[in-house]
Amino acid sequence: MTPRAGTAAPGRVTVVTGGASGMGVSICQLMAANGYRVAVLDIDGGGAQRIAEGIRARGGTAIACEADVTDRAAVDDALRKVRAEFGPVEILVTSAGLVGFSPFTEISAQAWNRLIDVNLNGVFHCVQAAIPDMIAAGWGRIVTISSSSAQRGSPGMVHYTAAKGAVVAMTKGLAREYAAAGITVNTIPPSGIDTPMQRQSQAAGHLPDDSVMARAIPVGHLGTGEDIAAACLFLCSEAAGYITGQVLGVNGGSVI
Ligand SMILES: NC(=O)c1ccc[n+]([C@@H]2O[C@H](COP(=O)([O-])OP(=O)(O)OC[C@H]3O[C@@H](n4cnc5c(N)ncnc54)[C@H](O)[C@@H]3O)[C@@H](O)[C@H]2O)c1
DSSP: OOOOTTOOOTTOEEEEETTTSHHHHHHHHHHHHTTOEEEEEESOHHHHHHHHHHHHHTTOEEEEEEOOTTOHHHHHHHHHHHHHHTOSOOEEEEOOOOOOOOOGGGOOHHHHHHHHIIIIIHHHHHHHHHHHHHHHHTOEEEEEEOOTHHHHOOTTOHHHHHHHHHHHHHHHHHHHHHGGGTEEEEEEOBOSBOSHHHHHHHHTTSSOOHHHHHHTSTTSSOBOHHHHHHHHHHHTSGGGTTOOSOBOOBSTTSOO
C-alpha cells in the first residue's frame, strides 16, 4: 500500500487489536505504509506474526503481540512488549471482535457473556491499559470499530448489537472525558465489509451472498478492509485533531 498525502506520522506507536485478520490487517498495513510503528495484537499469535513479517518485508515497522483482549493480564503483557520495543502507546485501534447469530430467546447466558466479553470488555481492557501513555504525552488517538448494527439494530444478533452499541456509547464518554487531555476518541461502525468474518457468516447461512447484499447497499457493492483503513488513518492523523466523539459510518450509504 502506498502512503497518502498529509497522513504520514513517522514513528507514531500504534496498537491494532484484531490485527491478524480482515479489516485489522488492512489497518495495520496502511498505517505501517504511512510510517506508523505498528503492533499487531491478536489472539491468533501465528497470524499476527505473519502480518507483522509481511509489513517488515515491505520496509515497514511492525511487531506481533499475541493476546486475548478479554484477559487483562495478557493485554498488559502485550503493551509492556510494545513499550519495550517502540515506547509509549500513542494510537489504539480496537478491531478485535466476535460475531454471533441466534434468535433472542435462544441466546444462552454463556453466549451473551462471551460476546459482551470480547466486543465490549475487550475494548475496556485495551483502552484502560493504553490510555495512561496518551495522558502522559498529552496526545493520543483511539478509534473503536463498532458496527452499523448498533445504529439500526440487527435481528438475530441482539447480543452482538448490544455490545457494539455500548462501544459507541463508551467512545462518546471517553471522548468527553479526555478531550482536554489531547486525546481524540472516535468510532467507525462498518457495514458490509468483505472479510473472513463476513464470509464465514455467509457460508453458515446467517448472511445472504454478495450479490444479494450488494443490492441492499446504496453504492451497489461490498466494502473492503482498505475502506475502513482509509477512514482510520485519517482519524489517527494530526489533521483530525478537532474531531472527537464522532461516529464515522463506512458503509456504502447503508446508514445515512
Ligand atoms: N466485516 C464486517 O462487515 C463488519 C461489520 C460490522 C462490524 N465489524 C467489526 O469489525 C471488526 C473486525 O471484523 P472483521 O470483519 O475484520 O473480522 P475478522 O474475524 O476477519 O477479524 C477479527 C479478528 O479479531 C481477532 N479476535 C477475536 N477475538 C479476539 C480476542 N478475544 N482477543 C484478540 N483478538 C481477537 C480474531 O482472531 C481476528 O483476527 C470486528 O469488531 C467486527 O465486529 C465487521
